[in-house]
Amino acid sequence: MIDLGSNSFRLVVFSAADGWWQRTDEIYQAVRIGEGMAATGRLGEEPIERALATLDVFGHFCQAAGLLDQPAQSAAPAPPTALTLRASRTPSLTPPAPAGELTPRAPEGSVDAVATSAIRDAENAPAFLAQARARTSLPIRVLSREEESRYGYLAAVNSTTLTDGCVLDLGGGSLQLVRVRERLAREVGSWRVGAVRMTEHFLPNGGPAKPRQVQALREHVAQELASAPWLSKTGRRLVGIGGTVRSLATVAQRAEGLPTNGVQGATVTREALEEIVERLAALPTAERASVPGVKPARADLILAGAVVVEAAMQAGGFEQLEVTEAGLREGVFFERLLAGSEPPLFEDVRRASVENLAARYGVDRAHTRHVAALALGMFDQLARMGLHTGDERERELLWAACTLHDIGMSVAYDDHHKHSRYLILNAGLPGYSPTEVAIVAQAARYHRKGLPEPGPLAALFGEGDAARLDRCAVLLRLAEDLERSRDQLVRDTVLSARNGTVQLQLLAEGGAAVPRWAAARERELFARAFDRGLSVVA
Numbered sequence: 001m002i003d004l005g006s007n008s009f010r011l012v013v014f015s016a017a018d019g020w021w022q023r024t025d026e027i028y029q030a031v032r033i034g035e036g037m038a039a040t041g042r043l044g045e046e047p048i049e050r051a052l053a054t055l056d057v058f059g060h061f062c063q064a065a066g067l068l069d070q071p072a073q074s075a076a077p078a079p080p081t082a083l084t085l086r087a088s089r090t091p092s093l094t095p096p097a098p099a100g101e102l103t104p105r106a107p108e109g110s111v112d113a114v115a116t117s118a119i120r121d122a123e124n125a126p127a128f129l130a131q132a133r134a135r136t137s138l139p140i141r142v143l144s145r146e147e148e149s150r151y152g153y154l155a156a157v158n159s160t161t162l163t164d165g166c167v168l169d170l171g172g173g174s175l176q177l178v179r180v181r182e183r184l185a186r187e188v189g190s191w192r193v194g195a196v197r198m199t200e201h202f203l204p205n206g207g208p209a210k211p212r213q214v215q216a217l218r219e220h221v222a223q224e225l226a227s228a229p230w231l232s233k234t235g236r237r238l239v240g241i242g243g244t245v246r247s248l249a250t251v252a253q254r255a256e257g258l259p260t261n262g263v264q265g266a267t268v269t270r271e272a273l274e275e276i277v278e279r280l281a282a283l284p285t286a287e288r289a290s291v292p293g294v295k296p297a298r299a300d301l302i303l304a305g306a307v308v309v310e311a312a313m314q315a316g317g318f319e320q321l322e323v324t325e326a327g328l329r330e331g332v333f334f335e336r337l338l339a340g341s342e343p344p345l346f347e348d349v350r351r352a353s354v355e356n357l358a359a360r361y362g363v364d365r366a367h368t369r370h371v372a373a374l375a376l377g378m379f380d381q382l383a384r385m386g387l388h389t390g391d392e393r394e395r396e397l398l399w400a401a402c403t404l405h406d407i408g409m410s411v412a413y414d415d416h417h418k419h420s421r422y423l424i425l426n427a428g429l430p431g432y433s434p435t436e437v438a439i440v441a442q443a444a445r446y447h448r449k450g451l452p453e454p455g456p457l458a459a460l461f462g463e464g465d466a467a468r469l470d471r472c473a474v475l476l477r478l479a480e481d482l483e484r485s486r487d488q489l490v491r492d493t494v495l496s497a498r499n500g501t502v503q504l505q506l507l508a509e510g511g512a513a514v515p516r517w518a519a520a521r522e523r524e525l526f527a528r529a530f531d532r533g534l535s536v537v538a
Contacts, residue, residue, distance in 0.1 A: 004055075160324050167180060268321045482515040
């Protein structure tokens with residue numbers, strides 16, 4: 001999938017087969033195709049040359065991968081490389097619930113190249129596209145505003161738990177907002193207030209931004225968004241996508257001293273965003289990259305982008321922005337992966353995220369499913385005994401940890417619990433908050449031995465989270481002990497109270513000496529988690 005954005009061009013490779021999908025490669029280049037358009041309305045000569053050189057690289061990549069029917073012709077020297085991605089599709093994930101609106105699907109093919117705001121709006125776009133298609137044989141299509149909004153919506157709703165609220169997609173050329181109700185797109189708006197355009201209009205010099213410049217930009221965005229009276233009625237949740245949004249989330253994370261395992265599910269409060277704007281405005285462009293989290297390639301655009309997001313939050317009355325790492329590229333991919341439903345949505349984003357990660361690493365599903373069944377059975381019985389509240393979200397975290405606890409085996413058996421932890425943290429779990437991912441990862445980390453602790457993720461833990469980790473870890477560990485032989489010998493458990501102690505009775509098909517011995521070793525952690533002793537009987 002190739003995304004020809006106003007600020008950057010990206011070629012992204014997605015692979016999917018046997019119930020899993022993943023991004024496997026990416027090429028990124030900050031082309032700035034929209035540079036100078038604010039004044040002329042046309043694509044400039046230098047941006048066009050940068051764009052054609054980058055497309056030549058993309059075309060040769062696709063040709064080498066066997067994704068194009070015709071060879072790409074030689075062109076200008078390749079620009080510095082950055083990132084890469086490709087697409088094959090053999091989807092077999094849980095089908096989404098039917099629903100839908102918006103626009104028709106993309107044409108079938110191994111490569112889908114889409115152009116957005118700058119190319120869509122440029123007077124000389126037809127001439128540029130003719131050159132690009134002739135030189136590369138890439139099947140470039142120009143997205144309408146509605147299509148661009150649709151792909152942003154698909155990316156956001158398929159990577160978060162957004163049911164009712166708004167999707168914000170800020171690019172270099174434009175801002176898209178989509179009102180979501182019951183997971184369906186209900187209202188769509190697009191405005192030419194992208195980060196590149198607004199930088200050129202309102203913040204053209206390289207020095208610190210004057211207060212009047214920042215205020216003029218705020219007022220301009222507010223006036224533009226006045227054409228969307230529905231914005232203030234969308235609900236409390238605002239989900240943001242795009243490079244500017246991800247950068248702002250990273251800046252906010254660094255300022256709060258939070259672990260930096262990506263920004264999926266991170267939130268940026270309006271107050272935090274106001275502080276970021278103030279901090280960036282006080283610096284000349286050349287020094288904005290010194291702010292932790294700001295990439296040099298985005299330093300000249302980040303302030304204008306931050307002000308646009310701030311103004312949108314003000315207009316809609318949103319107190320915080322929830323961030324997803326998915327973007328337009330994922331939206332295009334999801335349309336293919338989930339073909340057959342309209343709109344193409346996962347039925348349950350959280351479940352799909354966990355099952356996708358488990359499938360990618362080839363876990364023993366019979367084993368992990370049985371571990372999950374045993375752990376959840378004990379969780380429910382202990383709740384009925386009044387030893388914890390039986391919170392449904394905590395139960396789901398336990399299920400996720402059970403499903404993923406062995407993915408580290410794909411690296412090595414030795415220390416596989418530690419490998420599982422870093423795979424979970426670095427792969428991420430769309431639909432889960434950073435704190436929830438931390439609990440799942442730490443529970444997997446402690447499924448063999450040791451007393452659980454938040455460790456380097458402590459900054460993500462709030463009140464009660466350490467106790468949740470203890471409960472998830474000990475129940476996962478007990479279930480793993482009972483399924484140690486991986487033969488489902490212990491088919492179920494019965495828990496009962498005995499004089500201040502919880503008795504764990506094993507219902508087994510045959511001798512249960514090994515699981516009984518293994519489970520009995522968890523008395524210390526069980527006592528810490530449930531304030532009760534533990535006895536194990538067969």
